[in-house]
Amino acid sequence: MKPANKTTGPRLRLVLEPDVAIGPGKIDLLDQIRETGSIAAAGRRMRMSYKRAWQLVEEMNQAFREPAVTTSRGGAEKGGAALTPLGLEVLDRYRRMEAETERAIAGDLAALRSLLSDPAGPP
Amino acid sequence: MKPANKTTGPRLRLVLEPDVAIGPGKIDLLDQIRETGSIAAAGRRMRMSYKRAWQLVEEMNQAFREPAVTTSRGGAEKGGAALTPLGLEVLDRYRRMEAETERAIAGDLAALRSLLSDPAGPP
Numbered sequence: 001m002k003p004a005n006k007t008t009g010p011r012l013r014l015v016l017e018p019d020v021a022i023g024p025g026k027i028d029l030l031d032q033i034r035e036t037g038s039i040a041a042a043g044r045r046m047r048m049s050y051k052r053a054w055q056l057v058e059e060m061n062q063a064f065r066e067p068a069v070t071t072s073r074g075g076a077e078k079g080g081a082a083l084t085p086l087g088l089e090v091l092d093r094y095r096r097m098e099a100e101t102e103r104a105i106a107g108d109l110a111a112l113r114s115l116l117s118d119p120a121g122p123p
Numbered sequence: 124m125k126p127a128n129k130t131t132g133p134r135l136r137l138v139l140e141p142d143v144a145i146g147p148g149k150i151d152l153l154d155q156i157r158e159t160g161s162i163a164a165a166g167r168r169m170r171m172s173y174k175r176a177w178q179l180v181e182e183m184n185q186a187f188r189e190p191a192v193t194t195s196r197g198g199a200e201k202g203g204a205a206l207t208p209l210g211l212e213v214l215d216r217y218r219r220m221e222a223e224t225e226r227a228i229a230g231d232l233a234a235l236r237s238l239l240s241d242p243a244g245p246p
């Protein structure tokens with residue numbers, strides 16, 4: 001996981017519909033659910049409340065034509081959770097778009113960083 | 124100006140240093156200052172408080188090696204404001220990076236949008 005703002009570089013937020021957006025928060029949550037098999041554990045790793053983690057999962061599950069995350073027991077805190085094939089596709093595609101973005105803007109980003117009052121080297 | 128979340132597409136946030144970031148809010152503010160010649164007017168157009176608009180300008184002015192915005196009278200509400208050459212460079216470079224990002228991820232973005240429960244056509 002790449003926690004927001006802990007490392008420098010671009011952050012990509014995708015507004016898919018006027019009220020549907022996917023960004024680093026939801027994507028890192030999918031990544032953590034895939035790793036931990038649990039929405040509660042994923043939320044803890046991201047220092048996100050259990051309620052907030054569930055809310056983000058619900059938003060994704062409603063936005064896409066199939067759920068992105070399935071749980072073995074409804075809202076039970078100890079129930080296991082897993083990404084569906086659609087959830088994995090969303091995660092993989094976003095990570096690819098992140099990499100494409102980094103490649104596309106690398107030169108301009110370096111130029112922008114050189115304008116900082118205290119320019120550091122590459123991250 | 125492209126107001127955040129009013130239109131679909133990518134939003135680019137650039138974390139230049141762990142505590143220095145540039146995103147749609149600051150960039151749209153620079154755009155509006157360039158258009159209106161006033162921080163107050165720019166803030167109003169963005170439905171942002173005057174205090175918040177000044178805070179964002181201060182952040183940019185401190186982050187870069189030269190100010191991005193100059194004002195003819197300190198913090199006076201009616202004082203004129205203009206982008207410096209550095210401010211213009213930051214604005215132009217960000218807009219180019221936005222365009223580069225849109226080009227780089229267009230295919231994957233369309234694929235992601237096709238997974239929505241109610242996929243619309245291109246924006």
